Amino acid sequence: MEVLWWILIVVSFIAAFAGMIFPIIPSVLMLWIGFFIYQFLLTDTNIGVVFWIAMSIWTVILIFADIVANSYFVKKYGGSKAGERVAAIGVIVGSFIIPPFGIIIVPFVAVFITELIIKKTGKEAMLAAVGSLIGFLSGTIAKIVIQLVMIIWFFIAI
Numbered sequence: 001m002e003v004l005w006w007i008l009i010v011v012s013f014i015a016a017f018a019g020m021i022f023p024i025i026p027s028v029l030m031l032w033i034g035f036f037i038y039q040f041l042l043t044d045t046n047i048g049v050v051f052w053i054a055m056s057i058w059t060v061i062l063i064f065a066d067i068v069a070n071s072y073f074v075k076k077y078g079g080s081k082a083g084e085r086v087a088a089i090g091v092i093v094g095s096f097i098i099p100p101f102g103i104i105i106v107p108f109v110a111v112f113i114t115e116l117i118i119k120k121t122g123k124e125a126m127l128a129a130v131g132s133l134i135g136f137l138s139g140t141i142a143k144i145v146i147q148l149v150m151i152i153w154f155f156i157a158i
Helices: 001-019 027-042 047-076 081-094 102-117 122-157
Strands: none
Touching: 001 027, 001 102, 027 047, 027 122, 047 081, 047 122, 081 102, 081 122, 102 122
């Protein structure tokens, strides 16, 4: 039975990274499922209060990393609030349209069109679209790094 629990832990961690390509998969939740499987089904001892506090803090950082990166870069490149919202929706819709490339292409095109509709010039719309692309990629890189830190910390803690 112990092997089954370890398989489920590893699968949950892999699913967390799959959430980078398919945003419909809740990455943070998958990490916590792995932690909880270990804590409640595999061991009789507590991983430790420091671990749980640290994971809670990293979870908050992980959730906000994507939002902050997207918002920052769309604004930096002259995008509107509507462009920011469309970029977020575009990532989700794009995960279902030509995955995994859709999560890059759909928000880019959607922000470009949105900014044109708002009466921005083609150059301004393109800059905002590039900002959404940079924001998405930087947020994804940040999430990958944070998830790796959380998983490594987990294996050190156990």
